Amino acid sequence: MTSLEEQSSPDRLAGIDPAFVFDYVPYDDVLPREDPASTDAVLGVSAPEDPDALGPGRRWTTWYDVEPLCRGPEPRPAWVVTSQGAIDTELGVLKTGKEADAFLLERADPHDPGQQCILVAKRYRSAEHRTFHRSATYTEGRGTKRSRDQRALDRKSTWGRVVATAEWATAEWDALVRCRQLGLPVPYPVQVEGTEILMEWIRVEGADGPETAPRLAQTRPSPGLLASYFEQLREAMHTMTQAGWVHGDLSAYNLLAADDRLVIIDLPQMIDLVGHPTGPDLLLRDCTNVCRWFEARGLAVDPQDLFADLMAHAF
Numbered sequence: 001m002t003s004l005e006e007q008s009s010p011d012r013l014a015g016i017d018p019a020f021v022f023d024y025v026p027y028d029d030v031l032p033r034e035d036p037a038s039t040d041a042v043l044g045v046s047a048p049e050d051p052d053a054l055g056p057g058r059r060w061t062t063w064y065d066v067e068p069l070c071r072g073p074e075p076r077p078a079w080v081v082t083s084q085g086a087i088d089t090e091l092g093v094l095k096t097g098k099e100a101d102a103f104l105l106e107r108a109d110p111h112d113p114g115q116q117c118i119l120v121a122k123r124y125r126s127a128e129h130r131t132f133h134r135s136a137t138y139t140e141g142r143g144t145k146r147s148r149d150q151r152a153l154d155r156k157s158t159w160g161r162v163v164a165t166a167e168w169a170t171a172e173w174d175a176l177v178r179c180r181q182l183g184l185p186v187p188y189p190v191q192v193e194g195t196e197i198l199m200e201w202i203r204v205e206g207a208d209g210p211e212t213a214p215r216l217a218q219t220r221p222s223p224g225l226l227a228s229y230f231e232q233l234r235e236a237m238h239t240m241t242q243a244g245w246v247h248g249d250l251s252a253y254n255l256l257a258a259d260d261r262l263v264i265i266d267l268p269q270m271i272d273l274v275g276h277p278t279g280p281d282l283l284l285r286d287c288t289n290v291c292r293w294f295e296a297r298g299l300a301v302d303p304q305d306l307f308a309d310l311m312a313h314a315f
């Protein structure tokens, strides 16, 4: 192979209109990777190119493996680690679920103490390992861009199952990005790659340092905080319905209580309020699920009132 210098030497360019000559910098190489030798010294590994070389539960950051659209929206929070020398380390399982499992992952650059964050990795399971209880109801109104994928889904082929898994990750990714852009309290979506979403870890300060924020269902807030949580939720639901969206699986299990702030999670099934055949039904169900919890904790709220109020301002 000829080197870049040879290829662009004056001889080779003779006779070519200068308008067609430009300096070429491969996109992926704009930022050079850390010097492998120095990384070796720190980590005691021999071949950084080998994915196994970092040892089990570790990998090079996947930030540069994905296209810009698979990274979170601007403004990007300062804590998001973008160093090319960063290493992802599995910290353990947060929760296993029916369709997906949530893990904690550290992304950190061993050479730069400022580049360290803990993320939640939500990984969708392949169809064989899951009960697909929410599929049909939600996907009805959803079009698939690539017809080959749609045919595969219809045939339920192996490829179809892979597409279906990644589709749930893509659907949740799109929902997180949309909600974030609407200013809703959702975890910042860091990146999506195939069946894996990396997002902000919603945490609270515990006795021994930061810990995962509890689900609202696990908490017993004071009357004041309870009322504030409901107000935050009502406002978020307003913003969502005004934008034409319904969470579709809202409950005290998919809300995290981050001290005095409520954060909405678990959005793969977010659907179109008007375009989806059961949009209003799902909105009413969301209202019922959340109101029931607040009522049980002593706040006088009514699902029908909430639903009517949301629908009245939706259009």
Ligand SMILES: Nc1ncnc2c1ncn2[C@@H]1O[C@H](COP(=O)(O)OP(=O)(O)O)[C@@H](O)[C@H]1O
Residues within 6 Å of the ligand: 094, 095, 096, 097, 098, 099, 100, 101, 102, 120, 122, 187, 199, 200, 201, 202, 203, 212, 213, 215, 253, 254, 256, 265, 266, 267
């Ligand atoms: N961004 C996050 N920050 C903190 N905890 C999270 C986050 N995302 C998920 N979790 C935890 O993982 C659990 C499962 O995530 P969820 O998105 O609800 O998936 P599913 O219910 O489909 O398994 C949540 O109940 C919550 O405890």
Ligand SMILES: [Mg+2]
Residues within 6 Å of the ligand: 253, 254, 266
């Ligand atoms: Mg959930």
